[in-house]
Amino acid sequence: MDQIKGLLMMFTAGTDTSAITMEMGMTQLIKNPWALNKVQEEVRRVVGDKGMVEESDLQYLPYLKQVIKETLRLHPPGPLLPARENMIGAKVNGYDIPAKTMIYVDVYSIGRDSKYWENPEVFWPERFENSSINFKGSNLELIPFGAGRRICPGVALAMANVELAFANILYRFNWRLPDGMTKEDVDLRTKPGITTPKLIPLVLVATPGFTK
Numbered sequence: 475m476d477q478i479k480g481l482l483m484m485f486t487a488g489t490d491t492s493a494i495t496m497e498m499g500m501t502q503l504i505k506n507p508w509a510l511n512k513v514q515e516e517v518r519r520v521v522g523d524k525g526m527v528e529e530s531d532l533q534y535l536p537y538l539k540q541v542i543k544e545t546l547r548l549h550p551p552g553p554l555l556p557a558r559e560n561m562i563g564a565k566v567n568g569y570d571i572p573a574k575t576m577i578y579v580d581v582y583s584i585g586r587d588s589k590y591w592e593n594p595e596v597f598w599p600e601r602f603e604n605s606s607i608n609f610k611g612s613n614l615e616l617i618p619f620g621a622g623r624r625i626c627p628g629v630a631l632a633m634a635n636v637e638l639a640f641a642n643i644l645y646r647f648n649w650r651l652p653d654g655m656t657k658e659d660v661d662l663r664t665k666p667g668i669t670t671p672k673l674i675p676l677v678l679v680a681t682p683g684f685t686k
């Protein structure tokens with residue numbers, strides 16, 4: 475039973491979070507056509523006429539990785555880390571935190587804090603160009619996977635999955651909004667919850683962009 479429970483935990487922790495990252499990433503790209511063109515150009519140039527993006531291609535797609543990082547900064551699929559309870563009392567930044575306080579880390583607000591990010595509300599993947607900031611827990615201003623001993627154990631798998639799926643849909647298809655809709659109409663609101671999918675699902679029209 476423990477093994478089954480562990481396996482189910484992997485499914486629940488890994489599916490919604492990865493799907494939200496993809497949907498929010500596509501949402502931002504459709505709202506920022508210059509970034510969509512740039513990432514699509516990169517993928518198609520690097521992969522050439524192979525017909526499919528393979529895992530070994532991902533290391534040559536730096537802009538795609540920047541797009542995903544920027545998506546996770548603005549739209550962490552889990553905006554609050556699971557609650558913690560401190561065992562002993564402490565003083566943090568002048569605040570007394572008595573023992574056994576329930577503490578939430580607000581990943582969403584940290585990712586949009588102007589103390590750490592220039593123009594924090596703007597989708598701008600280039601901010602990560604020539605930057606060593608990563609989401610593996612060593613840069614506390616970017617913690618969509620948490621940090622420390624309870625950091626998401628699925629980071630590497632999540633990134634391989636999301637990057638590969640994302641790269642392939644950008645490679646194979648051209649994307650546009652349905653007729654009559656403009657990028658200003660695309661809504662960024664999310665549903666409340668432990669993970670936060672879009673309130674209004676993204677609907678796009680795909681046409682073949684690469685045929686072999």
Ligand code: HEM
Nearest residue numbers: 484487488491492495552555618619620624626627628632
């Ligand atoms: C973009 C995708 C993902 C994001 C943003 C994400 C984010 C997170 C976050 C914020 C936590 C809580 C960390 C904490 O307690 O401080 C977590 C925990 C966890 N994640 Fe992920 N995750 C993703 C994908 C995955 C995948 C693909 C798997 C496994 C296949 C996975 C497995 C887990 C498990 C088992 C935990 C619980 C770890 C524990 O309590 O010690 N996650 N994840």
